[in-house]
Amino acid sequence: MSLVYDYSNPTAIHFGKGQIASIVKHLNKDNKILVVYGGGSIKKNGVYDEVSSVLDGFNWIEFSGIEANPSYETLNKAVALSKAEKIDYILAVGGGSVIDGAKYIAAASLYDGDAWDFLDGSVTVEKALPLGAILTLPATGSESNGNSVVSKKETNEKRFFASPLVYPVFAVLDPSVMSTLSDRQLANGLVDAFVHTCEQYLTCPNTSLLHDGYAETILRGLLSLAQTWDNRKDAIWEENLMLLANQALNGFIGSGVTQDWATHMIGHELTGFYGVDHAQSLAVVQPQLLRVMMEDKKEKLALMGENVFGIKDDNEAVIIAIEKMYESVGVTTNLNDYENVDDKVIETIIPSLKAHGMTAIGENQNITLEVSEKILKMAMK
Structure with missing residues (x-):
């Protein structure tokens, strides 16, 4: 069969050692940034310190504890923080789970209802905060796609949503951060x-x-x-x-x-x-x-x-x-x-x-x- 398709990938990729510094090309001092990450491995491998150094002088807060299969329950705590602090940019630092979670946070932060609506398919994402990604664990490709998978512990559900609005604006792929995996x-x-x-x-x-x-x-x-x-x-x-x-x-x-x-x-x-x-x-x-x-x-x-x-x-x-x-x-x-x-x-x-x-x-x-x-x-x- 002949191919017919529309294709767009808006994510800017910064690949290679030392590229974490490039995130400042996409952020400005007026942003209120929420940095999200997982269980703390980024504090052991030096990534957290590097990100902190690069963000010196920027207005940012953090949320940690996003699981290997990001849970609706944990992510909703980050959404509450994002809304309370009037966050306008999400920065995910981690693997696919953290980045998937950041996409949920970005969309849910601008949604008044229960954001599980995105996962059960009853509602499509109409707006989302911009987000960027610093990849630490290669696997899912989430750093430059519009897909997100989220789990609900209460019901043992693992569901997904997709939207062009949650493509990361940029993604840093620095392979040197993989040394501790x-x-x-x-x-x-x-x-x-x-x-x-x-x-x-x-x-x-x-x-x-x-x-x-x-x-x-x-x-x-x-x-x-x-x-x-x-x-x-x-x-x-x-x-x-x-x-x-x-x-x-x-x-x-x-x-x-x-x-x-x-x-x-x-x-x-x-x-x-x-x-x-x-x-x-x-x-x-x-x-x-x-x-x-x-x-x-x-x-x-x-x-x-x-x-x-x-x-x-x-x-x-x-x-x-x-x-x-x-x-x-x-x-x-x-x-x-x-x-x-x-x-x-x-x-x-x-x-x-x-x-x-x-x-x-x-x-x-x-x-x-x-x-x-x-x-x-x-x-x-």
Whole structure:
């Protein structure tokens, strides 16, 4: 099929060591800035001190404690602070969760109702405060897209909203801040970026040599990083992960092409109920989804096999190669390997998918609740 799309990415990227200083190009002394971050790792790796130094003379306050899966409950405390202090700029310092949370804060700060309305789809974002991002953990691409995922602890829900109004105005990608990341964080980032790319690539054949070629370049790059996992503390390795994860979900490779996202929809439920890391949930769901939906995906799986893994005419071997790649960086593809996962996965997840309207998902809208159940049963090896 021929492509038809509109594409715009307004986020200014400042990539490389020392680029945190560039944030002053986008801020002025009249701004009232709310700096948001997570559990405090930025105070251990020097990023907090660097940001504080750069913001010397600016009017700013801070809010910390945004979780790895940002919660509605915590974010609403930041929204209350933002409204009380008449904040007019949000600066997120952290990984995708902090940046996702900042997007919620930016939109909710200018909304009079319950901002969960954005997540349940009953209301679309009409205005938002400007925000910037300083990325510390590459994975989600949230630093230059308009997507946000938020969890509600009370109901074990993990939902998302998207709006062009919450694209960060700027994003700083300084790979040198990755030096203190754990193996688990690096592996999660690699897997997350790989699945993001697949959700936009492993669907229907298309006519764009650029889109497929670009996606395959990202996939090969991530595979190369997995194959050189022993070098993960090298600056060049980390630089490449930060760049690849950003390009995996900045909107371009998905523009005009059919997208899937069923792996994410099922994975969100696993995270919401069992606390499985986002990337871990993707790693257990994706291979089994590919097996179940093999007929729909056979042409792109074959293309991926040949152009990414060097495998010809054996789609099951391609899926096995994906599983081995995840496991090589320490991310198991067996749902039963994760603590907190019980024997009630099916009776927990399937009704929740139904309640959230996820009854016909995937690029062809043919992943029904029955198909999702089959995928989950296969994921429990």
